[in-house]
Amino acid sequence: MTKFLIDENMNQKAVRTVPIEGKGFDVLFPEQGAYKGASDKAVRDIATADHRVLVSVERDFGRFGLKPEEMPDGAIWIRPTGRISQTNVGVLFEGLCKVLVQNFSSDPYNFQGKILEVYPDRVDVRTVGGVTSYPVPPSTNSN
């Protein structure tokens, strides 16, 4: 079962718009974990030790400065190009889900060895082999 660690800088209301808990995933929020106010490294270490996919807003490129091999269970960096807000983060999550289902249909929630960088228009997937960009499909109910 895929396990996630939600960083404290994530808007939890936006996170919960994606029914990841409803899909049976094990999701750790700061209130349950011991990483409120923790250092960047401590958060990373907790995620790694517990084999969790670290999910964080990461607009300061390189804050974690990690390579895929350093996050064996994977990481998801949410990178809004505009404001970091509940609305924009929610849109990015929606786009991420579409990309995963469309491009990784056999095992969409396997993040091992991957760092995903989620932008409004694409998702970059970093592995030890390099980076592959996947465009976010247009919304079917756009105005």
Add this chain to the structure above:
Amino acid sequence: MSNLLTFVSTPGGQQTQIPLTEETVVMAPSAQEPRTRLADRFVFSGFGQLTAVPHHGRTELPSSFYDELLRLRSERTSQSDFYLTVSNFGYLSGRLKHSNDAIRNAVEMDLNVMHGNPVFQGTRIPLYQIIEELADGTSLPDILEGYPSLTLEKIQTGLDFAASVVRIYDDQVSDR
């Protein structure tokens, strides 16, 4: 483009302004020196564009950065561009240090937490992120729901700090 470069030299906030000249001087570290340096150890000038160098204080830079500096020093041409990113960590930490007790109890800055951005005390939530939430129209109740570590009082005090850094304090202007 300004003809002055401002380097924030330490987390304590000392700043140095260096006039640009036609001469380019790159003081890259020798092989024997530790590769953890402060921004004010490097001087770039004479380039059309300037933007990039070390970040606030004690951040260890990747070796590739120094290697690139050394390469540019040996191969520099008029086409070479440096990109200098000057962090305002020093300024912000200085302002925080001189803030009132309420703000200092509500806001903290630590280079190991959220890249040194001011965060709400005891959290990993940067102040700027809440300001962006507000700017984007997220309601206060939604913010409080989205960030359970925060309280209305914490947000208000954080905004007080944010307000304090976007006003001019004449008493801090040098007489020079």
